[in-house]
Amino acid sequence: MRTSAIIPAFRPTFRCLSRRTTPLLSPARPIHPRSSQTALFSTTAPLLKRSKKGEQKKDIRITAIQYHLRHPLNPRPLRLSRLRALRHWTIHRAWQLHKAASRRAHELELERQYNSMRDACEALRLIGDDGMPASAGTPGGTMGKELGRLYRVAMEKKGVWAGVPIEYARMQVDYPSREGWNHGWTR
Amino acid sequence: MALRELGSIFGLASRSGTRPVVRCANLPIRRYASTDATQDLEPASSFSAPPPSEDIVKSYDPVAQSRRRGRRLPPSRYQFRPPKYYRGPLHPHQPPPPSDPSSRVFQPGPFSLPRLEQTYQSTIQPDLMTLAYTHFPPGYTAPPKGARLRSWEGASPYFKNRPLRGPRGSDVLRLLRQPTTFRNVPKLTGVTVHSMVKEANEDPAVLDVAKMVVQAITNARTKVHKARMSVIQWGHREGRVVSVTADLTGEDMYHFLGKTIDVVLPRIKDWKGVKGSSGDSSGNLTFGLSAENVASFPEIEVNYDMYPPKMIPGCHVTVHTSATNDRDARLLLSSIGIPFYGKLVD
Numbered sequence: 001m002r003t004s005a006i007i008p009a010f011r012p013t014f015r016c017l018s019r020r021t022t023p024l025l026s027p028a029r030p031i032h033p034r035s036s037q038t039a040l041f042s043t044t045a046p047l048l049k050r051s052k053k054g055e056q057k058k059d060i061r062i063t064a065i066q067y068h069l070r071h072p073l074n075p076r077p078l079r080l081s082r083l084r085a086l087r088h089w090t091i092h093r094a095w096q097l098h099k100a101a102s103r104r105a106h107e108l109e110l111e112r113q114y115n116s117m118r119d120a121c122e123a124l125r126l127i128g129d130d131g132m133p134a135s136a137g138t139p140g141g142t143m144g145k146e147l148g149r150l151y152r153v154a155m156e157k158k159g160v161w162a163g164v165p166i167e168y169a170r171m172q173v174d175y176p177s178r179e180g181w182n183h184g185w186t187r
Numbered sequence: 188m189a190l191r192e193l194g195s196i197f198g199l200a201s202r203s204g205t206r207p208v209v210r211c212a213n214l215p216i217r218r219y220a221s222t223d224a225t226q227d228l229e230p231a232s233s234f235s236a237p238p239p240s241e242d243i244v245k246s247y248d249p250v251a252q253s254r255r256r257g258r259r260l261p262p263s264r265y266q267f268r269p270p271k272y273y274r275g276p277l278h279p280h281q282p283p284p285p286s287d288p289s290s291r292v293f294q295p296g297p298f299s300l301p302r303l304e305q306t307y308q309s310t311i312q313p314d315l316m317t318l319a320y321t322h323f324p325p326g327y328t329a330p331p332k333g334a335r336l337r338s339w340e341g342a343s344p345y346f347k348n349r350p351l352r353g354p355r356g357s358d359v360l361r362l363l364r365q366p367t368t369f370r371n372v373p374k375l376t377g378v379t380v381h382s383m384v385k386e387a388n389e390d391p392a393v394l395d396v397a398k399m400v401v402q403a404i405t406n407a408r409t410k411v412h413k414a415r416m417s418v419i420q421w422g423h424r425e426g427r428v429v430s431v432t433a434d435l436t437g438e439d440m441y442h443f444l445g446k447t448i449d450v451v452l453p454r455i456k457d458w459k460g461v462k463g464s465s466g467d468s469s470g471n472l473t474f475g476l477s478a479e480n481v482a483s484f485p486e487i488e489v490n491y492d493m494y495p496p497k498m499i500p501g502c503h504v505t506v507h508t509s510a511t512n513d514r515d516a517r518l519l520l521s522s523i524g525i526p527f528y529g530k531l532v533d
Contacts (some may be wrong), residue, residue: 059495062392065399077269078288082261085288092286106308110369113313114320121322151322160318161514162531169524171449172306 124151301441303448303523311522312372318518319367335360362469362511373470373510373519378440380405382502383430388414388422397500398431404484405433405443446484447504448524451476454483460526466513468533472520473505 080088126133129147239247269291270280283290336351354360365371382401387394398409409431414423423429435443452458461474478501481487487499506525510516514533521527 058392061493061495062396062498065494066392066395069395069398077291077293080288088288096286107369110313110316110372114316114369117317117320118322121320122324125322125324155322157321161518163518163521163527164314166521166524166526168522169448171302171445171524172310173302 124154297438301445303441303445316369316372321366364511373508373515376509377507378435378443379432379505380502381432382500384500385421387429388427393498394428396494396498400499401431401433403486405435406439407433407435409433450485451480451483455480459528463527463529463531468513470508470510470512470516471505472516473503475503477501
């Protein structure tokens with residue numbers, strides 16, 4: 001890419017060295033990007049480069065985007081000294097351990113919920129006709145309409161796969177506060 | 188080279204413009220220290236300490252000491268250079284692990300804990316597990332299923348040793364669905380943002396703008412794809428670059444989905460939701476965003492003038508989940524906040 005084409009786009013970001021070394025005492029003259037080649041304070045039509053037939057002038061924003069895409073600020077691999085590498089390693093290990101511990105705690109919590117759900121369903125399944133838990137292993141009581149009704153209701157999957165109401169997906173945030181709404185507020 | 192050119196040009200410009208040299212000469216010398224530095228210095232110095240005793244001086248012989256040591260001390264600087272290319276597991280020169288900052292693939296972070304991730308862990312995951320729970324009494328064993336691939340039945344001698352027949356209805360062997368337990372609750376595994384720009388066939392600069400837009404909204408480097416075949420109706424020619432994708436995982440994925448769900452999707456006018464027939468029947472759902480919707484991403488919106496007019500592309504967003512069928516994936520996405528409309532196809 002030719003440098004001269006992109007210069008006007010990046011004029012504000014670059015400053016010459018002499019200007020950078022000067023302290024910020026005097027308000028530096030604002031550097032305007034030269035938007036076109038026209039001279040200031042002139043009413044004469046400027047002589048621009050003659051354009052070929054059908055050639056369109058490229059948008060300067062495209063040029064700027066292309067410049068930034070092709071000059072990636074990829075840093076080179078970090079080289080740490082011995083102590084710094086050790087420090088990094090220690091922090092990294094601690095972070096990994098913390099992550100593993102919290103992940104393990106979360107898994108255990110899920111497992112606990114699942115197990116209690118399973119136990120509740122098992123208790124429902126084993127409930128007798130009279131509403132009392134039957135003897136372990138076999139559903140007790142006489143065979144009636146009510147036998148195992150709660151279990152059957154609990155096992156229904158009607159409407160589950162249709163999705164959850166959209167209000168469920170409300171983002172969990174730190175507000176509204178515990179009070180909710182201040183009804184006594186007046187201007 | 189470019190920078191050197193820039194410097195010379197700017198140098199010329201400054202010389203012809205203002206007179207920085209004169210200005211520099213007129214400036215007074217300033218100190219930025221708030222106190223007199225000599226007051227902060229400690230009066231005691233090591234010069235006032237007594238010199239080492241006679242026997243220490245006698246016994247100090249660094250050359251002999253290093254000879255006695257027998258092994259080299261490690262250098263103080265970190266001198267390892269990771270290999271540029273991975274040459275296989277048997278090569279003696281192995282790259283460091285990716286968590287090592289000297290590795291070339293080292294990525295610092297994560298720098299944030301996305302809200303969506305926290306919500307998923309605290310609420311959505313247990314709820315999905317509860318919704319999809321199926322009870323199996325103790326001692327239950329699932330009845331054995333038949334072979335999924337059928338054998339060729341018939342009198343033809345060519346059926347012998349022929350590869351097994353595909354499943355009934357399609358040639359694709361679908362993924363199996365296991366009952367949901369606490370181990371396999373569906374979760375988000377990745378997001379692919381894909382943007383095909385038809386105009387890039389004529390002018391590749393349009394694709395650069397698309398690249399920048401996708402990078403801005405996803406915070407990930409994009410990949411460019413070429414057209415595999417020529418399609419005359421679309422103006423595609425084989426080998427021309429036509430599309431960009433960005434693959435997101437982890438932190439980036441959660442941030443992107445959070446932005447999309449909470450900022451972009453609610454602002455779409457008359458949006459019914461994602462079509463219910465979306466999905467590849469293995470748990471990956473896709474929806475599209477038009478150019479106006481992409482422009483309403485906060486990163487684009489704050490800097491809208493940076494992009495040339497009418498060059499902001501639309502894109503397709505594919506959400507990859509660990510679910511093995513579309514039904515579970517749709518339940519996950521709707522619990523995250525993406526509505527679905529129309530006939531739900533599994």
